[in-house]
Amino acid sequence: xxxxxxxxxxxxxxxxxxxxxxxxxxxxxxxxxxxxxxxxxxxxxxxxxxxxxxxxxxxxxxxxxxxxxxxxxxxxxxxxxxxxxxxxxxxxxxxxxxxxxxxxxxx
Amino acid sequence: xxxxxxxxxxxxxxxxxxxxxxxxxxxxxxxxxxxxxxxxxxxxxxxxxxxxxxxxxxxxxxxxxxxxxxxxxxxxxxxxxxxxxxxxxxxxxxxxxxxxxxxxxxxxxxxxxxxxxxxxxxxxxxxxxxx
Amino acid sequence: xxxxxxxxxxxxxxxxxxxxxxxxxxxxxxxxxxxxxxxxxxxxxxxxxxxxxxxxxxxxxxxxxxxxxxxxxxxxxxxxxxxxxxxxxxxxxxxxxxxxxxxxxxxxxxxxxxxxxxxxxxxxxxxxxxxxxxxxxxxxxxxxxxxxxxxxxxxxxxxxxxxxxxxxxxxxxxxxxxxxxxxxxxxxxxxxxxxxxxxxxxxxxxxxxxxxxxxxxxxxxxxxxxxxxxxxxxxxxxxxxxxxxxxxxxxxxxxxxxxxxxxxxxxxxxxxxxxxxxxxxxxxxxxxxxxxxxxxxxxxxxxxxxxxxxxxxxxxxxxxxxxxxxxxxxxxxxxxxxxxxxxxxxxxxxxxxxxxxxxxxxxxxxxxxxxxxxxxxxxxxxxxxxxxxxxxxxxxxxxxxxxxxxxxxxxxxxxxxxxxxxxxxxxxxxxxxxxxxxxxxxxxxxxxxxxxxxxxxxxxxxxxxxxxxxxxxxxxxxxxxxxxxxxxxxxxxxxxxxxxxxxxxxxxxxxxxxxxxxxxxxxxxxxxxxxxxxxxxxxxxxxxxxxxxxxxxxxxxxxxxxxxxxxxxxxxxxxxxxxxxxxxxxxxxxxxxxxxxxxxxxxxxxxxxxxxxxxxxxxxxxxxxxxxxxxxxxxxxxxxxxxxxxxxxxxxxxxxxxxxxxx
Numbered sequence: 001x002x003x004x005x006x007x008x009x010x011x012x013x014x015x016x017x018x019x020x021x022x023x024x025x026x027x028x029x030x031x032x033x034x035x036x037x038x039x040x041x042x043x044x045x046x047x048x049x050x051x052x053x054x055x056x057x058x059x060x061x062x063x064x065x066x067x068x069x070x071x072x073x074x075x076x077x078x079x080x081x082x083x084x085x086x087x088x089x090x091x092x093x094x095x096x097x098x099x100x101x102x103x104x105x106x107x
Numbered sequence: 108x109x110x111x112x113x114x115x116x117x118x119x120x121x122x123x124x125x126x127x128x129x130x131x132x133x134x135x136x137x138x139x140x141x142x143x144x145x146x147x148x149x150x151x152x153x154x155x156x157x158x159x160x161x162x163x164x165x166x167x168x169x170x171x172x173x174x175x176x177x178x179x180x181x182x183x184x185x186x187x188x189x190x191x192x193x194x195x196x197x198x199x200x201x202x203x204x205x206x207x208x209x210x211x212x213x214x215x216x217x218x219x220x221x222x223x224x225x226x227x228x229x230x231x232x233x234x235x236x237x238x
Numbered sequence: 239x240x241x242x243x244x245x246x247x248x249x250x251x252x253x254x255x256x257x258x259x260x261x262x263x264x265x266x267x268x269x270x271x272x273x274x275x276x277x278x279x280x281x282x283x284x285x286x287x288x289x290x291x292x293x294x295x296x297x298x299x300x301x302x303x304x305x306x307x308x309x310x311x312x313x314x315x316x317x318x319x320x321x322x323x324x325x326x327x328x329x330x331x332x333x334x335x336x337x338x339x340x341x342x343x344x345x346x347x348x349x350x351x352x353x354x355x356x357x358x359x360x361x362x363x364x365x366x367x368x369x370x371x372x373x374x375x376x377x378x379x380x381x382x383x384x385x386x387x388x389x390x391x392x393x394x395x396x397x398x399x400x401x402x403x404x405x406x407x408x409x410x411x412x413x414x415x416x417x418x419x420x421x422x423x424x425x426x427x428x429x430x431x432x433x434x435x436x437x438x439x440x441x442x443x444x445x446x447x448x449x450x451x452x453x454x455x456x457x458x459x460x461x462x463x464x465x466x467x468x469x470x471x472x473x474x475x476x477x478x479x480x481x482x483x484x485x486x487x488x489x490x491x492x493x494x495x496x497x498x499x500x501x502x503x504x505x506x507x508x509x510x511x512x513x514x515x516x517x518x519x520x521x522x523x524x525x526x527x528x529x530x531x532x533x534x535x536x537x538x539x540x541x542x543x544x545x546x547x548x549x550x551x552x553x554x555x556x557x558x559x560x561x562x563x564x565x566x567x568x569x570x571x572x573x574x575x576x577x578x579x580x581x582x583x584x585x586x587x588x589x590x591x592x593x594x595x596x597x598x599x600x601x602x603x604x605x606x607x608x609x610x611x612x613x614x615x616x617x618x619x620x621x622x623x624x625x626x627x628x629x630x631x632x633x634x635x636x637x638x639x640x641x642x643x644x645x646x647x648x649x650x651x652x653x654x655x656x657x658x659x660x661x662x663x664x665x666x667x668x669x670x671x672x673x674x675x676x677x678x679x680x681x682x683x684x685x686x687x688x689x690x691x692x693x694x695x696x697x698x699x700x701x702x703x704x705x706x707x708x709x710x711x712x713x714x715x716x717x718x719x720x721x722x723x724x725x726x727x728x729x730x731x732x733x734x735x736x737x738x739x740x741x742x743x744x745x746x747x748x749x750x751x752x753x754x755x756x757x758x759x760x761x762x763x764x765x766x767x768x769x770x771x772x773x774x775x776x777x778x779x780x781x782x783x784x785x786x787x788x789x790x791x792x793x794x795x796x797x798x799x800x801x802x803x804x805x806x807x808x809x810x811x812x813x814x815x816x817x818x819x820x821x822x823x824x825x826x827x828x829x830x831x832x833x834x835x836x837x838x839x840x841x842x843x844x845x846x847x848x849x850x851x852x853x854x855x856x857x858x859x860x861x862x863x864x865x866x867x868x869x870x871x872x873x874x875x876x877x878x879x880x881x882x883x884x885x886x887x888x889x890x891x892x893x894x895x896x897x898x899x900x901x
Binding site (some may be wrong): 012021037063099 | 245274285504852
């Protein structure tokens with residue numbers, strides 16, 4: 001019975017401590033603001049996702065072509081537009097984002 | 108080639124409509140099997156599902172001439188005699204709640220062979236449901 | 239001791255409530271430390287739930303019958319392992335398991351995401367806290383496992399059919415699945431609440447969803463296997479509401495897993511994905527509700543319990559809240575691209591989703607039909623196997639076919655000529671197989687032949703995918719065939735893991751088709767020395783044997799199996815066990831697996847007669863073991879798809895690096 005009481009007290013104290021931890025660690029926080037992606041950041045994220053999507057689509061087109069799911073004609077018809085889409089997406093991002101992974105040559 | 112309106116929406120709408128149509132058609136024609144109790148079965152002539160509690164002592168041989176037992180409303184007094192042939196689940200005994208399909212013939216509920224199901228003495232019953 | 243358990247539950251409730259309220263406040267007001275505090279509350283709730291669970295486990299291990307729960311579900315004779323697994327054998331313990339698993343998942347989600355996506359987590363925490371608070375509330379105020387009583391001499395014991403290793407592990411597996419679906423739901427709602435329009439929440443929860451879905455699938459297979467070997471009526475699925483309760487969220491989750499791929503690749507179906515994840519979550523709660531409340535008459539639950547009302551209320555609140563939230567954020571969710579062609583991989587994913595959701599909804603309709611018919615016509619009606627089989631065939635067979643078609647179709651749009659070329663070999667294989675099957679007499683079941691033919695089509699297209707991919711990879715470099723194969727799979731884990739999972743579904747379909755459409759059933763009363771024939775095998779009854787153990791008496795019929803000659807191929811012992819404490823009889827079937835063709839000879843001692851004869855029921859179930867094999871292949875495929883990919887991790891980390899640096 002007393003063992004239960006002791007365990008209970010320890011657990012309760014630990015829980016309170018854990019919950020209060022952020023405030024105990026930084027009693028006076030200089031910056032307490034929870035940052036959320038603003039308008040600009042959301043656009044950058046959308047741009048990055050679009051770039052990755054376009055790159056992935058290009059890579060898949062190459063792979064599908066090599067495995068025969070896409071005919072030579074279809075490939076020629078689509079690859080130009082896709083490459084342009086990748087270029088547009090990369091350009092649309094701010095300059096720092098252009099150093100993204102290279103377009104992989106292998107699938 | 109890209110179309111003006113999205114064909115996806117059309118496909119979705121048509122599919123949903125088709126599925127709904129199949130639903131209604133099937134369930135209205137097939138109708139489902141009425142679930143009845145001994146107190147409500149009087150007068151039903153078609154195949155129904157009868158649920159109730161086994162009372163008294165079952166007699167006979169389910170794999171021979173037939174197992175005969177009496178089924179009573181779980182919460183009530185009405186009873187109906189049942190004649191059953193086929194596999195009898197292990198949990199079957201007097202005092203258990205069961206469900207069986209069949210039809211009422213001259214006062215006796217003649218069961219569809221093998222349709223007897225006993226309800227598990229529930230693991231999820233509220234407290235104090237002693238076996 | 240019970241006091242410690244009760245205190246731990248109250249603590250957990252308090253912490254989860256804190257996480258909900260304070261978490262929402264912190265997210266709304268953008269307070270970083272407050273948000274961190276709410277996250278910690280979730281982690282602390284795990285500790286509190288663990289303490290409560292430990293109390294219950296200790297009481298079960300010690301046969302402490304002063305705990306009403308322990309007395310209701312165990313007895314002194316019960317082996318320790320079943321005493322411990324009785325933890326989840328009853329209503330209150332199941333709720334505690336739910337809470338424990340939820341807190342576990344929540345804590346893990348917090349710990350793995352807090353560094354990379356603090357603002358997304360900010361709104362996810364209150365959602366998780368809300369769900370957890372509900373279960374903690376139920377445990378504290380409505381259905382506590384720590385009710386005490388004057389200890390009786392012995393407990394009521396565990397229903398014998400539940401004393402089985404499969405039944406022991408089936409609930410935790412299912413719960414890891416059910417509860418796991420809360421994570422993508424919480425993140426999805428979190429993304430909506432925080433007005434984010436990017437795919438972060440999908441990327442963050444992809445592995446969780448896949449893992450939960452796998453657990454749910456495995457849990458169902460374990461349950462089916464238990465029903466097969468333990469309940470032993472010869473089948474493995476009875477369309478019982480409790481079984482359907484697990485199938486429905488699994489189908490919705492399957493649809494979700496596919497449609498998020500479309501969202502990731504093409505930015506489409508964003509509203510649909512929110513709806514789907516909410517549907518999967520609501521169905522998993524609904525499933526819990528069905529099993530606990532007794533509102534639907536089923537062989538598993540018949541007692542009315544106060545729990546039902548609470549669960550229904552919770553489902554209504556969640557459904558209403560989710561709907562409002564999705565409608566409010568509709569402008570943010572508008573798709574950026576449109577479907578270009580009805581013959582494209584996107585389109586096949588769309589059809590796949592429609593079929594899966596249609597199947598899910600028809601099952602839901604069948605499950606609630608008794609309630610609806612009572613409300614509308616005043617008469618309770620039920621639908622049973624014919625209804626479910628009709629829709630399983632109508633939607634399942636096209637789904638099967640789509641599994642073979644989808645991978646072969648290109649994105650955006652596919653020309654019919656290319657399709658013709660890629661489909662050629664699988665089609666040929668399917669037609670040849672179909673003709674061979676018909677010649678071999680499989681035409682006795684039309685559905686069976688169709689199912690088998692579709693299966694061969696899908697398997698051929700999967701095999702062809704692996705071959706073509708390996709060949710393409712080999713053409714690029716100097717790798718050997720095995721090396722090309724392994725690097726192909728390693729670089730495209732999701733795709734090829736997915737193909738392996740598709741293969742497992744095909745095995746499942748073959749096993750189901752074989753064991754239901756082509757099974758042979760014979761019943762006969764046999765005296766000693768008499769025999770019966772089933773599917774070319776002679777079964778000779780030799781008499782009964784009896785054995786006694788501390789908790790039961792075993793009666794076994796000795797049956798010799800001959801294969802047309804004088805040489806005996808097996809001796810089988812179907813029979814029954816009579817349990818003293820529980821006053822129950824359990825069916826002990828005898829199953830013989832044929833290793834060559836995967837079929838089972840299934841013997842049931844239907845009735846032991848006083849004159850020394852036996853009513854024996856024998857089933858020959860072709861290919862049934864493929865179903866269990868499918869389970870292993872399923873897990874293997876999921877593991878391949880789940881396996882961390884360093885390259886992909888780097889790319890994703892870099893994509894979200896901007897947000898990470900600031901938060």
